[in-house]
Amino acid sequence: MSVPVLRLENVRKSFGSTEVLRGIDLDVGSHEVVALIGASGSGKSTLLRTINLLEPLNDGQIWLSGVDISAPGVSADTVRARIGVVFQHFNLFPHFSVLDNVTLASRHVHRISKADAEARGLELLDRIGLADQARSFPDRLSGGQQQRAAIVRAIATNPDVLLLDEITSALDPELVTEVLDLVRDLKADGTTIVMATHEMAFARDVADRVVFLDHGVIAEQGTPDEVFGSPREPRTREFLSRFLG
Amino acid sequence: MVISLLSTLVLATIAWVAIINTPGWARVQQTFFDPEVALASLPRVWDGFLLNVRVLLFAAAGVLVLSVIIAGIRTLRGPVFFPLRALAAGYTDLFRGLPLIITLFLVGFGIPGLIGSGGPRIPSEVLGTIALVLTYSAYVSEVFRAGIEAVHPSQRLAARSLGLSHGKSMRLVILPQAVRKVTPALMNDFVAMQKDVGLISVLGAVDAVRAAQIQTAQFFNFTRTCSPASCSCCWRCP
Numbered sequence: 001m002s003v004p005v006l007r008l009e010n011v012r013k014s015f016g017s018t019e020v021l022r023g024i025d026l027d028v029g030s031h032e033v034v035a036l037i038g039a040s041g042s043g044k045s046t047l048l049r050t051i052n053l054l055e056p057l058n059d060g061q062i063w064l065s066g067v068d069i070s071a072p073g074v075s076a077d078t079v080r081a082r083i084g085v086v087f088q089h090f091n092l093f094p095h096f097s098v099l100d101n102v103t104l105a106s107r108h109v110h111r112i113s114k115a116d117a118e119a120r121g122l123e124l125l126d127r128i129g130l131a132d133q134a135r136s137f138p139d140r141l142s143g144g145q146q147q148r149a150a151i152v153r154a155i156a157t158n159p160d161v162l163l164l165d166e167i168t169s170a171l172d173p174e175l176v177t178e179v180l181d182l183v184r185d186l187k188a189d190g191t192t193i194v195m196a197t198h199e200m201a202f203a204r205d206v207a208d209r210v211v212f213l214d215h216g217v218i219a220e221q222g223t224p225d226e227v228f229g230s231p232r233e234p235r236t237r238e239f240l241s242r243f244l245g
Numbered sequence: 246m247v248i249s250l251l252s253t254l255v256l257a258t259i260a261w262v263a264i265i266n267t268p269g270w271a272r273v274q275q276t277f278f279d280p281e282v283a284l285a286s287l288p289r290v291w292d293g294f295l296l297n298v299r300v301l302l303f304a305a306a307g308v309l310v311l312s313v314i315i316a317g318i319r320t321l322r323g324p325v326f327f328p329l330r331a332l333a334a335g336y337t338d339l340f341r342g343l344p345l346i347i348t349l350f351l352v353g354f355g356i357p358g359l360i361g362s363g364g365p366r367i368p369s370e371v372l373g374t375i376a377l378v379l380t381y382s383a384y385v386s387e388v389f390r391a392g393i394e395a396v397h398p399s400q401r402l403a404a405r406s407l408g409l410s411h412g413k414s415m416r417l418v419i420l421p422q423a424v425r426k427v428t429p430a431l432m433n434d435f436v437a438m439q440k441d442v443g444l445i446s447v448l449g450a451v452d453a454v455r456a457a458q459i460q461t462a463q464f465f466n467f468t469r470t471c472s473p474a475s476c477s478c479c480w481r482c483p
Contacts, residue, residue, distance in 0.1 A: 052406055081408025091403035095421050105407040108417065153407075 003066040004029050005161050005192045006051065011060035013043075013050050020046045022216035024060070028161065028194055033187050035203035035224075036196040038213035039239060044196035047213070048163045051194070052083050065160050081109045084154030084162040088169050090146045092138040092153070098125065099134040102153045110157055117156075124152045128182060144175030148182050155191065162186065164195035180206075200243050204228050212236050286460040293456030300374050300452070301442050305435065307378035308385050315382060316389035317415060333386075340383035345376070345441055352376040353448035373445030381438050388430045392423030 006028040013021040020043045028034050036044045049055045051062060053069065053076040062070040069079045092101050099121050106117035125131045128148045130141075138146055147167055154162060164183070168176040180202050186193065187206055197203055203210055203224065210227040212220045212235075220227060220236045231237045264270060318326075318333040340348065353372040360367070396419050404414035424431070446455035 054402060054405060077405075077408050077410045080406055083406075085403075085406040087399065087403065089399060091399045093400065093403070093418055093422075095425070104417065105409070108413055109408040157408075 002030060004063075005032075005065055006194065007063040008051070009061045009063075011047070011050060011062065012058045013046055013055060014058050020216050021050065024216075024218060026211065026218065028192060031190045031192055032208045033193045033195070033206055035207035035210045036194065036213055037198075037200065037203060037210060037227075037239075041215075042213040043216045044213055045165050048085070048165050048194065048196055051161075052085055052163060053079055077109075081105070081157065082160045084157070084159035086147070086151050086154050086162070086164050086167050088166045090138075090143070090150045090170075092146055092150055094138055097135050097137055098130065098141070098149050101138065101149065102156050105153070105157050121152075121156060124156060125149070127185075128152060142175060143171045144178045147171060147175075147179050151179070151182055151186075155186065161192045161194060164193060164197070166196050166198065168197070168199055198243075200228065200240070212239065214239070286457070289456045289460060290453050293453035296370060296450065297442050297452045300370055300377070300445060300450075301439055304374045304377040304381070304438060304442070307374065308381045308438070311378060311382035312385035312389055313420070315386035316393060319386070319390050320393050337383045337386060340380050341387075343380070345380050345444060346447060348380050349373060349376045349444060349447055352379070369448040369450040370445060373442075373448050373450055377438065377441065377445070381434060381441075385431065385434050388427050388434060389423060391430070392427035393419055395426050396422045 004027040006026070008024050008026040011021055011024040011026075012019065024043075024047060026034075036047065038044050046055065050057055057070050060070070061068060064079060064082060068074070092098075093104070096104065099118060102121040102124065103114070103117035106112040106120065107114055112120075122131060122134060125134050128151075130145060130149060130152075133141060133145065133149075138149070141149065151164075151167070167183075168179050171179065176199070180199065183193070183195070183202075184206055195203075195207075205224075207224050209221060210224050211218055212227060212231075212233075214235050220231060220233045227236065228240065231240060315333050315336065318329050319337075321330060343351075349372075352375050353369060356372060356375075357367060393415075400418055400422065401414060404418040405411075409417065443452055443454045446452050446458075
């Protein structure tokens with residue numbers, strides 16, 4: 001039985017008096033793609049931020065590849081260097097070129113030489129068709145291009161797991177496809193992914209497991225067919241009926 | 246274009262004629278704008294001007310370093326850093342509250358007083374530079390803090406998510422963006438400091454204005470006060 005890449009046990013998180021995560025238990029295996037679905041406010045983004053240690057936990061533990069990363073005294077920066085994150089609003093650095101954005105972490109966190117980092121960066125950008133934009137600045141790119149560059153930035157350092165936080169929610173519909181195609185490619189490469197998404201059809205198609213979050217707890221989880229096809233919980237059914245009609 | 250040029254020329258001519266025909270013009274010209282006298286006083290005023298430039302460059306460098314440190318301290322998060330943040334806030338409030346001339350006196354006469362007559366003698370231009378750095382860092386650190394807080398928090402999130410430490414995210418991601426946002430305000434403070442450099446003459450340092458005053462007192466001709474004015478205006482143009 002291999003060690004899960006990510007294990008969450010009884011994770012709780014409150015903001016002031018509001019408890020947003022109320023005891024989350026989740027395992028993510030190697031090469032698995034897990035889709036997090038749920039209404040706004042259900043805790044999807046907060047969950048992703050606690051995994052990345054951007055938000056401190058109130059209770060519970062998180063293990064990354066068998067190492068307890070929620071223990072006090074753990075260097076959060078070292079942990080974050082092993083997790084890739086892509087945000088809803090891309091968050092590329094506007095004062096760096098696309099290539100510099102992609103190679104920043106490799107050069108300054110993982111101490112890879114500029115030449116090696118740029119070679120890998122150009123290779124990745126070429127794969128997504130942005131090699132000729134490598135020296136351009138992010139404001140020259142379309143939303144879809146920026147988001148794909150942001151994805152490449154996140155995977156450039158070969159993270160253990162990739163966290164995608166509603167990465168298509170801020171995109172025009174016609175640009176969503178190119179981003180989702182890239183995620184499909186990443187899955188084919190064997191990347192472990194946890195993605196919060198509203199794209200139900202995509203989740204059904206690509207995810208190995210779907211997790212439905214409702215008011216800070218996992219109300220239901222299973223294969224896409226189980227959750228979308230025959231949901232057990234009434235809450236799940238109610239949520240899905242709003243999306244799938 | 247031609248019309249604007251013509252109207253400017255007409256206005257300038259009217260102003261010139263009006264000034265020349267005032268009763269006291271001849272005397273004023275002799276006292277304020279005598280070219281021979283200007284040339285004769287140039288070496289002394291030039292030396293003073295070079296002192297201004299030296300003090301300004303060192304003070305600017307010192308202000309940049311100290312203000313970034315203070316701004317960095319003030320933007321630290323976490324309750325454990327409260328004493329540091331409070332100290333930095335106190336420093337800012339104190340030196341923005343003290344008039345520069347008071348700070349100059351305190352530093353210029355206080356520090357040598359503390360050292361005592363047995364210790365090394367610190368030149369007044371160094372003491373003046375220290376006072377300028379202390380005062381202007383208080384203002385410039387607030388400008389930097391405004392710039393840092395104007396950078397969208399998502400940039401910090403993205404930087405930390407890549408594994409960059411707080412220091413590296415500040416240096417590589419936040420500060421470059423912050424500086425671009427507040428460049429006009431920084432230029433404001435730099436220009437103000439250029440002019441306040443002249444105040445170090447209260448400590449006895451002979452800068453351009455002081456040199457001119459000495460020359461004026463010696464020869465009773467205000468041309469010497471006008472030449473440092475034109476020096477500083479020219480130097481400020483770039």
